[in-house]
Amino acid sequence: MTFLKNLTTIMRQNVREYGMYIALLIIMAIFSVTTNGLFISSRNLSNLLNQTGYIAVLAVGMTLVIVIRHIDLSVGFLAGFLGAVAAIALVFWHWPVVVVIPFVLILGALAGTLTALPVAELKVPAFVASLAGWLIYRGALLLATNRTGTIIIPNEAYNKIGNGYIPDLPEALRLIPDFHNLTILLGVLGFILFAWNDINSRRKKKEYGFDVLPLEIFILKLVFISVLIMGVTWVLAGYNGLSWTVVIVLLVVGVYHFITTQTVLGRHIYAMGGNPEAAELSGINTKRITIIVFASMGMLSALSGILFSSRLQSATTTAGTLFELDAIAAAYVGGVSAAGGVGKVMGSLIGALVMTSLTSGMNLMNTDISLQYVVRGAVLLIAVIFDVVTRSRRG
Amino acid sequence: MSAPILEMKQIVKEFPGVKALKNVSFTVMEGEVHCLVGENGAGKSTLMKVLSGVYPYGNYGGQIFLNGQEQKFSGVRDSEKAGIGIIYQELALVPELSVYENIFIGNEIQRNGIVDWNETIRRADEVMRRVGLNINPATKVKDLSVGKQQLVEIAKALSREVRLLILDEPTSALNEVESENLLNLIRDLKRVGVTSILISHKLKEVLDIADRITVLRDGETICTLNPRTEEVTERILIKHMVGRELDSVFPPAVSKPRDEVLLEVKNWTAYDPGLGRTILKDISFYVRRGEIVGIAGLMGAGRTELALSLFGNPYGYQIQGEMIFKGKKQRFTHPHQAIREGLAYVTEDRKAKGLILIQDIRQNITIANLQALAKGGVIDANAEVALANRYHASLNIKAPSVEQIVGNLSGGNQQKVSIAKWLFVEPSLLILDDPTRGIDVGAKYEIHSIMRNLVAEGMSIIMISSELPEVLGMSDRVYVLSSGRITGELSAEEATQEKIMELATN
Numbered sequence: 001m002t003f004l005k006n007l008t009t010i011m012r013q014n015v016r017e018y019g020m021y022i023a024l025l026i027i028m029a030i031f032s033v034t035t036n037g038l039f040i041s042s043r044n045l046s047n048l049l050n051q052t053g054y055i056a057v058l059a060v061g062m063t064l065v066i067v068i069r070h071i072d073l074s075v076g077f078l079a080g081f082l083g084a085v086a087a088i089a090l091v092f093w094h095w096p097v098v099v100v101i102p103f104v105l106i107l108g109a110l111a112g113t114l115t116a117l118p119v120a121e122l123k124v125p126a127f128v129a130s131l132a133g134w135l136i137y138r139g140a141l142l143l144a145t146n147r148t149g150t151i152i153i154p155n156e157a158y159n160k161i162g163n164g165y166i167p168d169l170p171e172a173l174r175l176i177p178d179f180h181n182l183t184i185l186l187g188v189l190g191f192i193l194f195a196w197n198d199i200n201s202r203r204k205k206k207e208y209g210f211d212v213l214p215l216e217i218f219i220l221k222l223v224f225i226s227v228l229i230m231g232v233t234w235v236l237a238g239y240n241g242l243s244w245t246v247v248i249v250l251l252v253v254g255v256y257h258f259i260t261t262q263t264v265l266g267r268h269i270y271a272m273g274g275n276p277e278a279a280e281l282s283g284i285n286t287k288r289i290t291i292i293v294f295a296s297m298g299m300l301s302a303l304s305g306i307l308f309s310s311r312l313q314s315a316t317t318t319a320g321t322l323f324e325l326d327a328i329a330a331a332y333v334g335g336v337s338a339a340g341g342v343g344k345v346m347g348s349l350i351g352a353l354v355m356t357s358l359t360s361g362m363n364l365m366n367t368d369i370s371l372q373y374v375v376r377g378a379v380l381l382i383a384v385i386f387d388v389v390t391r392s393r394r395g
Numbered sequence: 396m397s398a399p400i401l402e403m404k405q406i407v408k409e410f411p412g413v414k415a416l417k418n419v420s421f422t423v424m425e426g427e428v429h430c431l432v433g434e435n436g437a438g439k440s441t442l443m444k445v446l447s448g449v450y451p452y453g454n455y456g457g458q459i460f461l462n463g464q465e466q467k468f469s470g471v472r473d474s475e476k477a478g479i480g481i482i483y484q485e486l487a488l489v490p491e492l493s494v495y496e497n498i499f500i501g502n503e504i505q506r507n508g509i510v511d512w513n514e515t516i517r518r519a520d521e522v523m524r525r526v527g528l529n530i531n532p533a534t535k536v537k538d539l540s541v542g543k544q545q546l547v548e549i550a551k552a553l554s555r556e557v558r559l560l561i562l563d564e565p566t567s568a569l570n571e572v573e574s575e576n577l578l579n580l581i582r583d584l585k586r587v588g589v590t591s592i593l594i595s596h597k598l599k600e601v602l603d604i605a606d607r608i609t610v611l612r613d614g615e616t617i618c619t620l621n622p623r624t625e626e627v628t629e630r631i632l633i634k635h636m637v638g639r640e641l642d643s644v645f646p647p648a649v650s651k652p653r654d655e656v657l658l659e660v661k662n663w664t665a666y667d668p669g670l671g672r673t674i675l676k677d678i679s680f681y682v683r684r685g686e687i688v689g690i691a692g693l694m695g696a697g698r699t700e701l702a703l704s705l706f707g708n709p710y711g712y713q714i715q716g717e718m719i720f721k722g723k724k725q726r727f728t729h730p731h732q733a734i735r736e737g738l739a740y741v742t743e744d745r746k747a748k749g750l751i752l753i754q755d756i757r758q759n760i761t762i763a764n765l766q767a768l769a770k771g772g773v774i775d776a777n778a779e780v781a782l783a784n785r786y787h788a789s790l791n792i793k794a795p796s797v798e799q800i801v802g803n804l805s806g807g808n809q810q811k812v813s814i815a816k817w818l819f820v821e822p823s824l825l826i827l828d829d830p831t832r833g834i835d836v837g838a839k840y841e842i843h844s845i846m847r848n849l850v851a852e853g854m855s856i857i858m859i860s861s862e863l864p865e866v867l868g869m870s871d872r873v874y875v876l877s878s879g880r881i882t883g884e885l886s887a888e889e890a891t892q893e894k895i896m897e898l899a900t901n
Contacts, residue, residue: 204777205777208777208780208781210777210780211796211798262773262774262776263769263772263773263774264765264766264769264772264773264774265772267758267761267762267765267774268762268765270754270758271751271754271758271762274751274752274753274754275747275748275750275751275752277747277748278742278747278748278749278750278751279751279762280709280730281706281709281730281740281742281748281749282730282734282762282763282816283707283729283730283731283733283734283735283763284731284762285729285731341751341753341754342753
């Protein structure tokens with residue numbers, strides 16, 4: 001019975017973290033039933049992930065901004081504006097896609113730095129500095145699309161980012177008919193990589209004589225994750241396979257997960273969030289950290305703008321409206337704390353998925369839009385209350 | 396002789412791990428100026444917080460009588476209603492509001508929730524005249540000097556018809572003229588029937604103004620003296636304040652300081668633009684390798700400010716003077732420069748400024764020197780745990796593992812984590828700011844032993860301390876700070892509690 005006991009202790013210790021995954025699964029299960037399986041269909045899930053993309057990348061950046069006790073309201077219209085810049089560069093300046101994308105990303109990082117400067121140097125509240133950005137980029141977006149209105153982007157390569165799927169293996173190599181074989185292959189590879197990495201780190205930890213998860217629990221965790229990865233892979237492979245959007249989101253989440261958990265920079269960010277004064281007295285340059293975090297947020301806003309304009313195949317005059325609030329909500333549902341120093345990149349991805357799942361599921365059920373807002377608001381509130389209660393009980 | 400206005404009987408107040416007040420009795424007569432003296436941590440402020448209801452009834456042991464009636468305050472509002480007004484060292488004014496708004500804050504002159512501003516200003520003017528504050532009542536408080544702000548606080552108390560006025564070190568931030576004016580005001584108030592309790596470290600002014608003096612030491616009432624009927628001098632007061640037996644045990648020195656001077660500071664002066672005054676004046680001192688230099692002084696003497704001004708000056712003081720560290724002239728402008736050159740500072744306020752309470756022991760120990768565990772910015776997670784485990788064992792941090800959240804540790808263990816963090820940067824000079832404040836005896840001894848081992852290995856330590864026995868028990872040499880100046884340097888042999896106290900209250 002040690003197995004069950006171990007399991008319950010570990011579940012209880014990490015209730016917040018696992019709770020989120022469980023909540024997502026429950027929401028998905030409920031919608032699958034209420035929509036007679038429509039929700040869980042390959043086509044719908046594939047769409048859902050693509051819709052989550054441009055909010056998910058914002059939520060990842062927003063996680064770090066909130067971790068260092070700030071906020072960035074400018075990201076929505078910055079994304080909209082930079083999407084329009086990308087469209088203009090493609091359509092009117094005839095720049096190639098490979099130039100436009102890095103150009104827009106750099107512009108985004110610069111914009112983020114501009115927001116950060118008054119915050120870091122003059123202690124202007126980020127709420128105000130980024131509210132100014134909100135207004136400015138909204139104006140800039142209108143200005144950019146003023147002459148033409150909506151700018152249609154006829155560039156096929158660019159539009160693939162938001163709508164396209166990765167190519168399949170050549171015909172001869174496809175083992176499973178009617179499925180996207182490369183997606184399945186990548187899923188399997190992904191799982192093997194993950195498992196190999198996990199087993200390796202467990203072995204290394206044991207060599208050092210550190211505590212590790214009990215073997216049964218470790219295996220259970222591997223099984224659970226393999227089911228998850230293979231499940232998602234299977235569903236996606238049943239439609240068009242992995243979309244470029246999902247590939248991009250996974251890359252972003254992977255890179256940020258690595259930075260936040262494995263690097264000096266990541267540790268400095270969380271230290272500053274946990275206690276800015278102690279961080280400064282420990283020799284951490286908190287001004288520099290603030291600028292880096294906002295610059296990364298700006299760059300991810302640019303990426304969000306690219307994903308969105310590419311998905312719509314056009315830059316519209318209202319692109320990016322309320323993205324910032326969706327991203328903030330996703331981050332909070334994902335477990336970041338406004339008190340600073342707490343919050344995971346993976347959590348915010350799950351938070352974004354929870355919020356889009358709610359929208360998608362209720363759309364399929366033909367729920368009235370007014371009720372949708374109420375439900376999403378309630379879920380946000382419940383998530384945050386759950387967060388505060390579980391945290392205070394532990395602390 | 397008049398009747399007692401206030402009687403506090405057998406007051407006991409405990410904090411987790413510390414008994415701040417053990418059986419204090421304290422009586423104040425109607426219409427007198429009663430001074431309360433004692434070292435840092437003797438329990439003066441705690442006693443006044445009990446009296447003013449900051450610690451509500453039930454939170455402490457013992458009884459409080461006001462004019463013979465037992466009082467059970469459940470908050471500051473109750474004690475205010477009973478006629479007690481308290482003025483803290485850190486003034487409780489709203490800087491952006493005007494003088495008259497501040498005077499009537501929380502006590503607005505109103506009808507049905509609507510403030511009568513004309514009446515407010517008239518009454519403010521009246522009470523301001525009583526304290527000798529001749530300024531426009533509409534002046535914003537932030538534009539006043541500290542001395543005038545002090546008067547606003549007193550006016551505020553008088554507007555509430557206070558009968559017992561408590562002043563917690565009111566003159567510590569004032570210049571001579573302002574101090575004298577304030578003392579005169581207290582005398583004037585006495586004439587119109589206001590009883591005052593004055594907490595002060597400045598023994599000269601205590602002797603000047605007090606009708607009676609009560610001495611507290613280590614949470615106990617030592618005696619109440621009456622300068623009118625018996626001879627009371629500064630020397631006698633100090634004797635009562637520090638007259639404890641030196642029974643605390645300190646680990647013996649295992650090494651001698653070397654001759655080489657590691658740090659020399661010359662004519663060091665610092666101005667705090669935030670406070671608008673000079674906090675360190677013309678300070679010169681030196682530290683040798685392998686030496687423990689004690690810095691004694693009362694709260695607010697500038698001890699922490701001195702440490703921070705050397706350690707990268709994070710609060711932006713304007714500094715003049717010279718600092719020679721390891722034979723090189725230095726002026727650090729950020730803590731990371733100081734750390735890189737081998738200077739470390741363990742803060743007195745480990746919870747607010749030292750530790751990241753929501754993170755675990757491992758993360759706290761390595762945060763100041765992560766580069767040493769990283770390759771290309773990526774941390775070697777296993778090396779990090781191994782390192783944390785090493786300190787966990789060598790400093791005897793009592794926690795099941797280094798994954799323990801620091802906020803859940805006891806004070807002594809938190810302090811060990813704090814020290815481990817700074818040992819990991821391998822400094823040549825370690826500044827410890829009140830290293831054993833609020834921690835139990837066992838952990839204290841361990842920390843003192845760690846210090847002995849460090850200097851034996853050649854590290855130098857500056858130990859700032861509020862506890863005289865610790866200063867005497869650990870230091871090779873002692874500097875005494877008072878009001879931002881070094882008022883004396885004592886060798887271990889010549890230092891006594893009395894001598895240090897005399898220099899500190901200078």
